[in-house]
Amino acid sequence: MSTEPINVSIIFYSMYGHIHQMAEAVAEGANSIPGVDATIYQVPELVPDKVLKNSGAWEIKQAFDHIPEATPAVLEESDAVIFGTPTRFGMMASQMRNFLDQTGKQWAQGALTGKVGSVFASVGGQHGGHETTIRSFHTTLLHHGMAIVGVPYFEDRLNEVEEISGGTPYGATTVAGPTGNRTPTQNELEIAKTQGRHVAQTALKLSAEPSPVAAE
Template structure:
């Protein structure tokens, strides 16, 4: 059975919610899917002061976990077009890179930002750059998911990966369309991994 890891960092729960949708999509395609988060770098006091969601149930990933999966989908919130805490975690994977432990695996990216033009695609590209350096085959949110082209409502989504818009106060939750895009990408990644590793 194809094994998928959905690895995320989420300050306010938006990325966390979609991580579980991506995993659900992967399971719909017949894969097993685990959801894990990267360690929080903020002190408990700083995280609480920033109103971060502190009761996330996903276990914290270890670097060596990455080698155990056929596909890894990486998601994070956007911090000025960058990937914040996720960068620190991936920076520690140099040993896996040296051993080519992730070479040939399937990867994907998803992101969140406060505004429609808040750097989502830059963050997706940043994640994808890391995945490509690890030697992974990247699967985005292809246009088979037509929901990313909607103009009758505010919606995230790009051909590079599923996205959502949280609002400047982080009060907007992922829409049904954005969650559907996440499930679609999860299925596409699991199906691709099954073809390559089956």
């Protein structure tokens, strides 16, 4: 088994800060596992600055402007990748889709085969597409040959019914509210931390196994 730390990359897109907060919680969970080094990246923005300023997102995004942008090469250097995206009509945001669409080289070379992949998301309402966003995201990860990890039900917070809360077995989620004025709750953040820990632990276990071999 290698003595090198397991590299976990958290790659996110956030417009109003919800996914950024969730990404920080995911990273906290991953970094709590000995032998794991988790780093946060964001994908490039596609919305013009003028539109961001008019929408009120400009000031919010300045809070995490220091976070470096991901490149496809980051995926190759990672043992596990946890993606975070807002929901756009039940699917990932176009900014994340644009990033993934640049990974054709990695797909052709099988560079991500056997790496752990996981997804978390935010939605506007309780029924705004938590599961469809994450499950549709999984399709891309499967095409890359990644091993998908979610949030098992040993995380009891998935069963919360006394308050509005995101969280699915497919991945952590947060409900942003129709105007984006709701911030992630403690329950949602704790689920995100669990996802980070579980992905990190899974990547550690897989690092002790032989690399996958393509069929001859």
